[in-house]
């Protein structure tokens with residue numbers, strides 16, 4: 001089977017005890033129409049998703065992605081995903097696509113068709129863009145005000161901060177704004193001056209000999225790549241910290257990275273037009289570790 005690969009999934013309830021889900025999977029021609037016009041995912045961006053990376057046939061951080069899907073679904077009042085079914089769908093897709101190079105595997109749980117009885121779900125695997133050069137060259141970043149203060153997730157849970165929803169129009173607009181300002185990417189900040197995340201990534205800062213990332217307080221996504229890197233760094237004897245990161249600390253950092261599942265770790269080379277120190281040796285070591293993960 002070639003890429004892209006598309007699988008429609010009939011989502012079963014979380015307490016469905018079956019172990020074989022094959023009759024809930026429907027392989028689709030990726031070029032053929034697959035969704036109905038009443039789909040709330042397309043009409044309202046009402047659904048949640050995950051994108052994981054598969055490297056040389058190994059899907060990475062499957063369990064972390066499935067549990068984050070469940071967390072996003074809970075925040076959005078969507079039915080609890082059946083973890084065994086999603087695991088099975090991912091492994092089914094892995095068995096059907098080529099096992100060389102990097103593949104991006106996106107899976108979606110939508111609220112379904114308007115007035116319809118059930119959620120809809122699908123999985124879509126594509127060749128990952130070649131990010132090898134950007135992992136070396138890094139990205140110029142601008143900071144953009146996300147428009148909310150720290151603590152917004154607790155005060156206004158209906159904003160669905162911390163859920164990976166399909167509503168990425170704001171994230172894409174922030175990337176366009178970065179491009180307008182001559183940069184490659186964005187780091188969102190709170191109105192009170194704290195670092196949040198990128199539109200498609202988490203931020204890791206090297207400061208005072210520690211690797212620091214903003215605490216996942218509910219206002220940002222708890223990144224699977226950031227968590228994997230922190231576990232790895234801790235095992236290597238490094239000190240890793242979750243806490244609030246004031247923008248002034250990022251500006252003075254010894255190095256900073258944007259990290260995400262498919263692009264992996266990219267160094268920040270400039271922040272709001274000021275050059276940032278780049279630690280190329282550590283960047284290479286991060287990506288070597290991330291690419292070598294077999295689960």
Ligand code: PLP
Nearest residue numbers: 200201202221223224225260261
């Ligand atoms: N934050 C946002 C808003 C994202 O969209 C993503 C990934 O797309 C991340 C963080 C990084 O998460 P992960 O490392 O699990 O890909």
